[in-house]
Amino acid sequence: MKILVCITNVPDTTSKITFTDNDTKLNKNGVQFIIGPYDDYALARGVELKEQTGGTLTVLHVGEADAEPQIRKALAIGADDAIRVNAEPMDSYFTAVQIADIARQENYDLILMGRESIDYNSGVVHGLVAEMLGISSYSPVMKLDISGNTVTIAREIDGGKEILTANLPLVLGCQEPIAEWKIPNMRGIMTARTKPLKVVEPVSVIEMTEPQHYSLPAPKGACKMIPASEAGTLIRLLQTEAKVL
Amino acid sequence: MSVLIYIELDNGSIKKTSLETVAYGAKVAAQTGGQAIVLAIGKSDSDELEKAGDFGAEKVLHASDEKLSHENSMAYADILVQAAESTQSKIIILPKSGLGDAMAARAAAKLKAGIVSGVTALPETEGGFKVTRSIFTGKAFSTVEIKSDIKILVVKKNAIELDESSVGTVKATVETFSPQLRDADFQATVVEVEKASGEVSLTEAQVIVSGGRGMKGPENWQPLVDLANALGAATGCSKPVSDLDWRPHHEHIGQTGIKVAPNLYIACGISGAIQHLAGVNGSKCIVVINKDPEAPFFKAADYGIVGDVFEILPKLTEAARAIK
Numbered sequence: 001m002k003i004l005v006c007i008t009n010v011p012d013t014t015s016k017i018t019f020t021d022n023d024t025k026l027n028k029n030g031v032q033f034i035i036g037p038y039d040d041y042a043l044a045r046g047v048e049l050k051e052q053t054g055g056t057l058t059v060l061h062v063g064e065a066d067a068e069p070q071i072r073k074a075l076a077i078g079a080d081d082a083i084r085v086n087a088e089p090m091d092s093y094f095t096a097v098q099i100a101d102i103a104r105q106e107n108y109d110l111i112l113m114g115r116e117s118i119d120y121n122s123g124v125v126h127g128l129v130a131e132m133l134g135i136s137s138y139s140p141v142m143k144l145d146i147s148g149n150t151v152t153i154a155r156e157i158d159g160g161k162e163i164l165t166a167n168l169p170l171v172l173g174c175q176e177p178i179a180e181w182k183i184p185n186m187r188g189i190m191t192a193r194t195k196p197l198k199v200v201e202p203v204s205v206i207e208m209t210e211p212q213h214y215s216l217p218a219p220k221g222a223c224k225m226i227p228a229s230e231a232g233t234l235i236r237l238l239q240t241e242a243k244v245l
Numbered sequence: 246m247s248v249l250i251y252i253e254l255d256n257g258s259i260k261k262t263s264l265e266t267v268a269y270g271a272k273v274a275a276q277t278g279g280q281a282i283v284l285a286i287g288k289s290d291s292d293e294l295e296k297a298g299d300f301g302a303e304k305v306l307h308a309s310d311e312k313l314s315h316e317n318s319m320a321y322a323d324i325l326v327q328a329a330e331s332t333q334s335k336i337i338i339l340p341k342s343g344l345g346d347a348m349a350a351r352a353a354a355k356l357k358a359g360i361v362s363g364v365t366a367l368p369e370t371e372g373g374f375k376v377t378r379s380i381f382t383g384k385a386f387s388t389v390e391i392k393s394d395i396k397i398l399v400v401k402k403n404a405i406e407l408d409e410s411s412v413g414t415v416k417a418t419v420e421t422f423s424p425q426l427r428d429a430d431f432q433a434t435v436v437e438v439e440k441a442s443g444e445v446s447l448t449e450a451q452v453i454v455s456g457g458r459g460m461k462g463p464e465n466w467q468p469l470v471d472l473a474n475a476l477g478a479a480t481g482c483s484k485p486v487s488d489l490d491w492r493p494h495h496e497h498i499g500q501t502g503i504k505v506a507p508n509l510y511i512a513c514g515i516s517g518a519i520q521h522l523a524g525v526n527g528s529k530c531i532v533v534i535n536k537d538p539e540a541p542f543f544k545a546a547d548y549g550i551v552g553d554v555f556e557i558l559p560k561l562t563e564a565a566r567a568i569k
Contacts, residue, residue, distance in 0.1 A: 122362040127350025160440035166433035208359030212388040228552030232564035244509040
């Protein structure tokens with residue numbers, strides 16, 4: 001079985017977000033970049049399924065060279081090889097076109113990625129890629145098992161979950177608890193250095209959206225403290241002052 | 246030029262978040278000089294669907310078929326595209342949800358449309374079509390211009406204030422919409438659906454009472470549930486709590502769980518790690534109850550009480566029952 005796992009390179013969840021160049025660029029100064037947490041779940045399950053089925057796993061990133069430490073980490077976790085599409089992604093559509101183009105050449109059985117990237121939070125790349133390839137997609141997938149050509153999926157729906165079976169090929173957006181995050185071991189880190197990482201140039205895409213500028217939320221006002229002994233008065237304040245009850 | 250608005254149904258009723266989407270879409274239609282047309286998929290009836298008129302929709306297209314009873318983004322997106330084509334809509338608006346995003350994505354690929362998900366305010370339509378959306382899980386915003394002919398917007402909860410003043414006065418015309426369904430979209434077999442029945446869903450809830458590790462164990466949840474019941478609220482929890490299996494995973498609120506945007510979020514015994522804040526920063530008002538006055542959550546709160554959560558919760562429940 002051929003598995004493709006797409007990863008994003010995003011600021012750590014604890015990062016303070018600021019912008020530079022007149023609010024047109026993310027300030028990367030002092031920001032730690034990581035594999036997207038949801039993508040990390042997808043990767044972990046992908047590695048388990050590759051081992052179970054005796055298949056191969058390729059990791060794909062659409063982005064610039066500064067993501068290579070994260071790509072090497074994915075190789076250390078268990079991917080066999082990696083592809084980086086050398087471009088700063090313009091938007092979800094651009095990224096999806098790049099992934100679909102690689103997928104068309106390689107005919108993967110299973111394409112996994114996170115339910116959304118934690119930088120732009122769109123959650124649309126899996127659907128775009130699947131539609132471009134003319135195959136089915138599901139998200140957010142919390143459980144994934146494969147037997148032959150049949151896949152059993154548990155996915156979160158509003159207020160619960162749905163279990164379904166479907167046939168490969170598929171594109172899936174993943175989230176916990178699909179697998180435990182994997183931490184690379186020393187042997188993995190050593191072998192990752194020599195695993196192939198192919199850099200390809202992007203295919204051209206019509207410009208759908210053009211970023212204008214970034215902004216930050218207005219600062220929060222002070223927190224009004226209520227003594228524990230008068231806790232009951234809070235309800236009245238919520239009703240008459242905050243007007244949320 | 247019409248604006249097509251997709252609404253989600255829950256047991257035949259229009260979801261509250263989807264009423265906001267209707268109101269949003271109607272404003273965009275007014276801005277761009279078009280008609281606001283709604284698409285509903287699944288079982289419902291005209292009495293319910295004509296309520297979309299309360300928030301500015303002129304017409305509701307209703308597609309209903311036994312095959313459409315399960316959330317199926319492939320089939321639903323096909324229907325959305327057929328509806329967009331038959332109404333010649335150039336702007337398509339959906340509510341932000343797993344289904345909304347999946348449908349929007351598929352429709353964007355089919356229609357070669359620019360797509361922006363997580364929109365937080367009405368677009369600017371003078372000198373280009375510009376929208377602002379939430380990024381970095383609520384920590385920032387990005388404004389983008391959509392340049393494609395067809396534009397797809399996936400709108401977050403609270404992007405627009407719902408004006409209920411005209412409720413019950415204007416009825417939308419409801420028309421049956423009979424799309425062509427493709428067998429390829431119905432390959433999957435739904436084996437089982439587990440839905441927490443009778444509970445208020447977190448994404449729809451106006452009030453949420455949420456517990457963290459400070460609740461000290463699953464056996465201590467009753468006072469929190471009592472307050473939630475008194476307020477008609479949904480219950481949620483922090484990641485450690487769902488990791489410890491004190492509460493089910495679908496209650497986990499945060500960066501890697503559900504993102505919520507209620508009017509009121511009451512956090513009990515949650516310290517307020519940045520990953521949890523990322524899931525609640527869309528809330529209008531945040532109350533934090535914690536025994537540690539240094540808990541970081543107080544910095545993000547509107548109201549705070551320092552003290553023992555097990556003493557405070559019953560007092561709040563009593564006060565809440567008194568106002569209902």
